[in-house]
Amino acid sequence: MSVESMDHAPTSFPSHRLSIVVPMYNEVDNVEPFVTAVHEALDSYPHPWELIIVNDGSRDGTQQALDKQAQLRGPHVRPIHLWRNFRQTAAMQAGIDAARGDVIVTLDGDLQNDPKDIPSLVDKLLKDDLDLVAGWRQNRQDAFILRKIPSRIANRLIRRITGLEFQDLGCSLKAYRADVLKRVRLYGEMHRFIPAWMATVTSPARMSEVPVSHHARTAGESKYGISRTLRVVLDLLAVNFFLRFAGRPGHFFGGMGLGVGLVGTLILSYLGVLKLLGESIGGRPLLWLGFFCVLGGLQFLTTGVLAELLIRIYYDRGDVAPYHTSHTAPTSDADSWHRRT
The missing domain is CATH 1.20.58 (Methane Monooxygenase Hydroxylase; Chain G, domain 1)
Incomplete structure (x- = not known):
């Protein structure tokens, strides 16, 4: 895993389709500004993209606001409405399941993540042939006690258990290669453990972490607090088990x-x-x-x-294996055997 600066702007992209997945819960005041910010950030994006916003059982008018934006913007804005609050991980999984792109980017819908960072993360992912590029909020604009302390505790625990040297596993802004991400199923509070889960299907050497922008929340209320650290500890036990003993x-x-x-x-x-x-x-x-x-x-x-x-x-079912291989160039049957000359 590497950590690099992303000060440069992408100049060109390998051909791909981009899916942006955003879970939202009671963010009615952020819907229109967020959708606008994404469109402004991707105004000159050279490849097809879609915006999938998962309404996680909101009760404040978020559903109506999302439907309105979908009508105004077009069919590339795809709201998904869950019938109750299943929490962020389930909402993110619902968006990943619905994504049709070759590259999937996830981020929060509270405008603390900056959509302008999306092209740079995708550029890094594709040009360096990676499976995951995670955002690192070096200058977090959050309350120290309610957000920063729980995040630091959680990140330290996760690094110690998983061995992955990510500095900010809690940052939702990440870019993934879709075919790799879809091998992983998320549940519980596992959205913050996605790099650890992906380490079961790809090499940590194919993951990178880059600095991204972070803004203070201007509308709505935070859904995080000290209590999430306790949930992280419980989920961390499951992560440790699956990483070390899933096959034995x-x-x-x-x-x-x-x-x-x-x-x-x-x-x-x-x-x-x-x-x-x-x-x-x-x-x-x-x-x-x-x-x-x-x-x-x-x-x-x-x-x-x-x-x-x-x-x-x-x-023994035959459709799964206890290992994963990296991509190899296809060969024809005639070229796949050594023959005596």
Whole structure:
């Protein structure tokens, strides 16, 4: 993964179609300014693009405002309305599913991300043949306690667990190669873990992070706070499991089973020696601890075996594999074999 400055403006693009995916929740005051800002930023964009705005169950008139903009701007503005608030990750996944472009850019709809950064991120993605280019808000215009502290804690935890050296995983402004992004399914609070999930289907060397602009919110209310750090910790456990043990869950549960069972065995062995020496052990809490540790170890081992059976069934279906290859140039059948001359 590399971090580079994006002071330059893109001069030309490889041919592609661009889909911009934006989740919105109760942002009625930002709808018209945001759609206008995107059109101004992409006024001279040389390739086809579409704007997909996912209304995540808003109740403040966001739906009506989006429909109005779609009528005014044309069919390339595509609002999607979810029937209730499914939260940002689900809304982002809905937009990704609907995207038709070869390149997908995601950003927030509160105008804190600057749409003018979109061409530069796409330029970096395509010219350097990357799968992900993430924005880095070096000069954040947020409240220190409510936004910056939770973000710093979350980013530090994510870097420590995943090993990815991104400075700002919480920035929604990112550009993706669509065929790679669509191999990943998002749920929970996983939108902030997208680089980690993408590391399961592509190399971290094909990811980059670049500085982008960031603006203070001028309308609407922030939906973030300290509580999201707790949700990040819970989702981080799932990320760690899938990154390290998705193809070998028996090692995860088996390791815990062996550890817990060993502790129980040592405790019971110690108590057995005391019993042979004539001491009473029937009323000791340590006896119960040893018993339940052995029982828990056996349960972990059994769970590991069942998990291995499930993962074998999953891979034996034939439509998935425990690995991913990079793109290689196609060859004809006649050219794909070595022949003696």
